[in-house]
Amino acid sequence: MTSNSILIEARGIKRHYLRGSETVKAVDGIDLEIHAAEMVSILGPSGSGKTTLIHLLSCLDSPTEGSLSINGKPVAGLKEDELTKVRRGVLGFVFQKFYLLPTLSVAENVELPLLFYRQPVRREETMAVLRQVNLEDHARFMPNQLSGGQMQRVAIARALIIKPKILIADEPTGNLDTENGIAVFDLFRALVREQGISVIVTSHNLVFGYRADRIITLADGRIVREEKGPAAA
Amino acid sequence: MxxxxxxxxxxxxxxxxxxxxxxxxxxxxxxxxxxxxxxxxxxxxxxxSIDRLGFQVMIMAKGCPYEAATMMLKGGTGLLYLPADTFAQVHSDPEILSITPIFIGIAEKQGSSIREDSSSAFAVLTGVEPKTFLEMKPWLEFQSGTGFDGGKWFSPDATDEVVMGYEAATYEQRKVGDKFLATVSPYGQAEPVSKEFKIVGVLKRTGTQDDGTVFLPIKTAQAFFNRPNQLTILGIKLKDFSGGNLQEFESRWIKLPEVQVVSLEQVKSTLVMLxxxxxxxxxxxxxxxxxxxxxxxxxxxxxxxxxxxxxxxxxxxxxxxxxxxxxxxxxxxxxxxxxxxxxxxxxxxxxxxxxxxxxxxxxxxxxxxxxxxxxxxxxxxxxxxxxxxxxxxxxxxxxxxxxxxxxxxxxxxxx
Incomplete structure (x- = not known):
């Protein structure tokens, strides 16, 4: 795969829904391509459609209109389990809330997706991804023994264990201070640079968002600006 | 994981x-x-409990048969007695394999016990013929060990000998050779009568009502309660204990006045229903x-x-x-x-x-x-x-x- 390979291709996607008698146009006709080994920031104020767009791009939600393909597979009209199949092995997820299981150790949390993939657990692989996020010494820790930044790095390791082509991060710095937020974005940059993973990240914080290769700004469910970031320059 | x-x-x-x-x-x-x-x-x-009664059929005075059966299992008061000639009439029935006459009476415990019991306490005195009674209950054995060795059944004509069940002996703290004082109210007499018996044997535990019973010769028991020749129960084993045979036997003897024939199978099912x-x-x-x-x-x-x-x-x-x-x-x-x-x-x-x-x-x-x-x-x-x-x-x-x-x-x- 070259760096120009298109992993996600969206054409005129819309996501409208009814709230009472009002139609909410959360995403209202977006064309977008995500290429391999690029980091894309989606910025915008609250309610601009960032999260809805990222849910569409990650097959967690389906567009009401338009076409969308992930890794070359059209996903329109697929049922939930079929969308899960599309996601598996392609998409890794990081969320604002870390969603670590409190009864599992750090290593077990990282290995959780392997349970759903019916793949054997290889502790050396777990340790390798924990090393990537600088938490190899914390494998036996429980989540409540970690700081917010450490928990987010565990969540990133959990996304990486399945070797995704695209890492999707929805407001990953929302619960972090500036220092930890920058560290997370630096980690994303390293993943893009060293492993060729594409990263799509939403943020309302320009300081973080402008650390990407490409910055897309949304307002009212539409792309209002698309620019190259300083990292790509 | x-x-x-x-x-x-x-x-x-x-x-x-x-x-x-x-x-x-x-x-x-x-x-x-x-x-x-x-x-x-x-x-x-x-x-x-019913199998350990030893017999399949009881002939007893008319009344509630299940109350009588319960009494056989548990002891109690309100006993009814068979007419004196019932045994003589029934015992020659050709379908009977074995038959044993039983007389049951209730003794008050005051004066017969070393304990201070409440006034409602009583002891079951059962008059039996050892020979026929043991045909029904061949498993009865005597306790052995210090104070219990040499246990034996009384002779049919003995007037002052008793055999105690395991629990009765334990409760009264009696051993072989000890005395046992019983006080009863004989039929037709206003005053209670006390009599001292010698314990000639203590039975091993059976897990039945026999454990709490004091056995004595049937004639002695009848005389003690002033009910000569009267019986409480005739315990019977039939040669053929099938439904038809039992019915024939029952219909033959149910004609006797004041008598009822009760199958222990019926008693079982009734107790389950209870x-x-x-x-x-x-x-x-x-x-x-x-x-x-x-x-x-x-x-x-x-x-x-x-x-x-x-x-x-x-x-x-x-x-x-x-x-x-x-x-x-x-x-x-x-x-x-x-x-x-x-x-x-x-x-x-x-x-x-x-x-x-x-x-x-x-x-x-x-x-x-x-x-x-x-x-x-x-x-x-x-x-x-x-x-x-x-x-x-x-x-x-x-x-x-x-x-x-x-x-x-x-x-x-x-x-």
């Missing part, structure tokens, strides 16, 4: 809530196991307990599902299929039910003695031995029942969790 270990770890998130839910299931299982143990044990105890009402109530309580437990389990697991809405969404985002989530929640439910069933089984086993005491306190019809028998099949049945309950109780919460759309679940979790 496997689904089962993940599910079990999830249950430890809210240990108090999980423990309370398990306790609810355990209570229901304990009640169910105790009930099943009672059903089983009670029937066995009735059969054992407890039927109580069993229905216990079953109703058990069903309610099980329903409450099921609702408790569903409620707990549903709460847990709702609390983990965001987490379930993330699991789906990470690659879990609907079936995976269903499986996870369903295993949790099953885990609660199985843990509850194990705890309930242990409680039922540990509390069997208390259950038995409680039941006997409410309904005592003289059944000897344990009436609550908790066996492996009963316990395994309870575990299987809990698994079935867990299977159904887990369906709805598991379906709810599996049906959550990942995007909604994540949104709700963040909210």
């Amino acid at each position: 496997r689904f089962i270990s993940l599910a079990l770890k999830n249950l430890f998130r809210r240990p108090v809530r999980t423990a309370l839910t398990i306790a609810g299931v355990a209570l229901a299982v304990a009640v169910a196991v105790s009930l099943a143990g009672f059903n089983l044990g009670y029937q066995q105890a009735i059969e054992r 407890i039927g009402t109580a069993q229905v109530m216990i079953v109703a309580v058990t069903v309610i307990a099980i329903l409450v437990a099921i609702i408790g389990v569903i409620n707990t697991i549903l709460m847990s599902v709702y609390e983990r809405t965001g987490e379930i969404g993330v699991m789906k985002a990470l690659g879990a299929f609907r079936g995976d989530v269903f499986q996870l929640i369903w295993i949790e439910t099953l885990g609660v039910c199985l843990a509850g069933s194990i705890a309930g089984g242990v409680i039922a086993l540990g509390g069997a003695h208390l259950t038995e005491k409680a039941i006997k306190a409410v309904i005592d019809i003289g059944i000897q031995g344990s009436i609550v028998t908790i066996t492996w099949p009963v316990l395994l049945g309870a575990f299987a029942g809990a698994a079935v309950v867990g299977f159904f109780a887990g369906l709805y919460p598991a379906w709810r969790a599996a049906s959550m759309l990942p995007v909604d679940a994540i949104r709700e979790g963040i909210g």
Whole structure:
């Protein structure tokens, strides 16, 4: 795969829904391509459609209109389990809330997706991804023994264990201070640079968002600006 | 890591809530196991007690046959007596294999005991013919050891010898060669009469009413109670104890005035019926307990599902299929039910003695031995029942969790 390979291709996607008698146009006709080994920031104020767009791009939600393909597979009209199949092995997820299981150790949390993939657990692989996020010494820790930044790095390791082509991060710095937020974005940059993973990240914080290769700004469910970031320059 | 270990770890998130839910299931299982143990044990105890009477058919004075049978099992007052010539008429019946006449009387314990008993205390004095009585109960043996060696049955004509059952002797603290003082109110006499007997033997424990009985020669007993030739029961073994033969025998002797023929099979079934009402109530309580437990389990697991809405969404985002989530929640439910069933089984086993005491306190019809028998099949049945309950109780919460759309679940979790 070259760096120009298109992993996600969206054409005129819309996501409208009814709230009472009002139609909410959360995403209202977006064309977008995500290429391999690029980091894309989606910025915008609250309610601009960032999260809805990222849910569409990650097959967690389906567009009401338009076409969308992930890794070359059209996903329109697929049922939930079929969308899960599309996601598996392609998409890794990081969320604002870390969603670590409190009864599992750090290593077990990282290995959780392997349970759903019916793949054997290889502790050396777990340790390798924990090393990537600088938490190899914390494998036996429980989540409540970690700081917010450490928990987010565990969540990133959990996304990486399945070797995704695209890492999707929805407001990953929302619960972090500036220092930890920058560290997370630096980690994303390293993943893009060293492993060729594409990263799509939403943020309302320009300081973080402008650390990407490409910055897309949304307002009212539409792309209002698309620019190259300083990292790509 | 496997689904089962993940599910079990999830249950430890809210240990108090999980423990309370398990306790609810355990209570229901304990009640169910105790009930099943009672059903089983009670029937066995009735059969054992009646079989240990030794005879298949009783001829006794007209009245409530089941009251009489209960009296045979448990002792009591209000005895009725057969006309004096009944034995002479019946004993030559060709269908009879063996027959033994029995006279039962009640002695007051005051003056006959070394204990200070309440005025209602009594001792059962049973007059028997050793030869025919032992044909019915060949298992009766004498106690041995210091103070008990040399035990023997009295001779039929002895006037001052008794044989004591195991519990009667233990209660009175008597051994072979000791004296036993009995006070009775003879028929037709205003004043009680006391008489001292010599104990010539103490029987081994049998687990029947015989243990609490004082045996004496039948003629001596009849004379002591001033009822010469009268009998309480004729115990009979038939040559052929089939339904038709028994009916013929019954119809032959039922014609005698003031006499009834009672099959111990009838007594068995009636004693089982006697407890039927109580069993229905216990079953109703058990069903309610099980329903409450099921609702408790569903409620707990549903709460847990709702609390983990965001987490379930993330699991789906990470690659879990609907079936995976269903499986996870369903295993949790099953885990609660199985843990509850194990705890309930242990409680039922540990509390069997208390259950038995409680039941006997409410309904005592003289059944000897344990009436609550908790066996492996009963316990395994309870575990299987809990698994079935867990299977159904887990369906709805598991379906709810599996049906959550990942995007909604994540949104709700963040909210």
